[in-house]
Amino acid sequence: xxxxxxxxxxxxxxxxxxxxxxxxxxxxxxxxxxxxxxxxxxxxxxxxxxxxxxxxxxxxxxxxxxxxxxxxxxxxxxxxxxxxxxxxxxxxxxxxxxxxxxxxxxxxxxxxxxxxxxxxxxxxxxxxxxxxxxxxxxxxxxxxxxxxxxxxxxxxxxxxxxxxxxxxxxxxxxxxxxxxxxxxxxxxxxxxxxxxxxxxxxxxxxxxxxxxxxxxxxxxxxxxxxxxxxxxxxxxxxxxxxxxxxxxxxxxxxxxxxxxxxxxxxxxxxxxxxxxxxxxxxxxxxxxxxxxxxxxxxxxxxxxxxxxxxxxxxxxxxxxxxxxxxxxxxxxxxxxxxxxxxxxxxxxxxxxxxx
Ligand SMILES: NC(=O)c1ccc[n+]([C@@H]2O[C@H](COP(=O)([O-])OP(=O)(O)OC[C@H]3O[C@@H](n4cnc5c(N)ncnc54)[C@H](O)[C@@H]3O)[C@@H](O)[C@H]2O)c1
Numbered sequence: 001x002x003x004x005x006x007x008x009x010x011x012x013x014x015x016x017x018x019x020x021x022x023x024x025x026x027x028x029x030x031x032x033x034x035x036x037x038x039x040x041x042x043x044x045x046x047x048x049x050x051x052x053x054x055x056x057x058x059x060x061x062x063x064x065x066x067x068x069x070x071x072x073x074x075x076x077x078x079x080x081x082x083x084x085x086x087x088x089x090x091x092x093x094x095x096x097x098x099x100x101x102x103x104x105x106x107x108x109x110x111x112x113x114x115x116x117x118x119x120x121x122x123x124x125x126x127x128x129x130x131x132x133x134x135x136x137x138x139x140x141x142x143x144x145x146x147x148x149x150x151x152x153x154x155x156x157x158x159x160x161x162x163x164x165x166x167x168x169x170x171x172x173x174x175x176x177x178x179x180x181x182x183x184x185x186x187x188x189x190x191x192x193x194x195x196x197x198x199x200x201x202x203x204x205x206x207x208x209x210x211x212x213x214x215x216x217x218x219x220x221x222x223x224x225x226x227x228x229x230x231x232x233x234x235x236x237x238x239x240x241x242x243x244x245x246x247x248x249x250x251x252x253x254x255x256x257x258x259x260x261x262x263x264x265x266x267x268x269x270x271x272x273x274x275x276x277x278x279x280x281x282x283x284x285x286x287x288x289x290x291x292x293x294x295x296x297x298x299x300x301x302x303x304x305x306x307x308x309x310x311x312x313x314x315x316x317x318x319x320x321x322x323x324x325x326x327x328x329x330x331x332x333x334x335x336x337x338x339x340x341x342x343x344x345x346x347x348x349x350x351x352x353x354x355x
Pocket of ligand 1: 042043044045048071072073076103104105106107109129130131132133136137138139140141142143151152169170171172173174177180
């Protein structure tokens with residue numbers, strides 16, 4: 001068992017252990033005197049794991065209920081939140097009861113948002129079941145939903161009271177979604193940990209998953225604790241995301257997964273900053289080799305001009321500019337803010353030019 005304590009305004013522990021899902025009730029009881037526990041899960045995850053979690057909760061005296069929504073990002077909407085509120089209401093959830101998010105990032109973000117706002121805030125526990133949610137979204141307290149105009153436009157900061165990570169759940173996760181998480185894992189190595197990056201180069205990630213999850217979560221913990229409300233350093237977690245989101249947008253949100261886009265975005269931006277002498281020579285080649293090793297795309301048919309155009313409207317834009325995260329070398333990064341009128345000039349792509 002690995003334990004990480006997150007010392008945010010409302011501190012909470014993260015437990016990582018094989019099989020912890022089946023004894024979730026005992027850990028939740030340690031941190032909650034709730035009478036009722038609502039499990040929120042999606043249509044893929046609930047049939048696999050919900051009964052195991054519910055049985056353990058009942059063993060520790062919780063009255064349980066289950067809310068299941070149709071799996072998929074398309075359901076990360078206010079209409080699903082309303083349905084969750086109605087479930088809470090119909091099951092007499094009070095301010096001292098607890099919601100349990102069982103699933104990937106979509107489930108965690110929505111359960112957290114419903115918990116943050118129902119009766120002005122009830123406790124919630126994260127039991128993440130995708131690699132992405134285990135290494136990233138279950139930690140840090142960002143919750144919310146999408147609007148038709150864009151992802152994660154409505155939300156709240158609301159920390160969980162506990163995170164239980166069971167690496168065994170990844171056995172049932174389709175490869176495509178595993179890759180989504182790998183994009184984030186590679187990102188952590190790039191921005192904060194040369195040793196994690198080397199491990200990913202030398203070993204097979206599936207053989208050392210517990211260590212990898214632990215290291216990623218610990219990096220996220222450190223960044224989040226230093227900047228809980230995302231007003232400064234937390235922006236480094238967006239490394240690769242500005243170009244990644246642009247690639248997703250250009251691809252019409254199909255054909256490339258979010259994680260693949262982030263990893264490719266990391267490669268593209270590092271190729272440019274290396275060419276400009278900002279990043280140590282050879283860094284982009286190391287990222288490229290890693291992407292190849294994990295079967296992630298290393299090329300795009302879009303020109304740099306198209307990608308730069310598509311960064312307009314990015315969530316990380318504010319005022320008249322956009323914050324980019326650059327690497328100095330593997331493991332060291334910094335935030336660089338560039339005015340909209342200077343972006344193409346900065347990247348040396350004032351003219352349309354193929355990468
Ligand atoms: N809050 C944050 O800090 C943060 C950070 C990064 C991403 N996110 C959000 O996370 C979401 C993406 O998360 P995700 O990739 O986990 O997506 P997801 O929750 O949709 O899960 C991906 C797919 O895997 C299935 N699944 C989940 N666990 C499974 C398992 N163990 N076995 C079999 N199938 C399983 C799900 O049903 C779904 O079809 C996005 O909405 C993104 O905005 C949030």
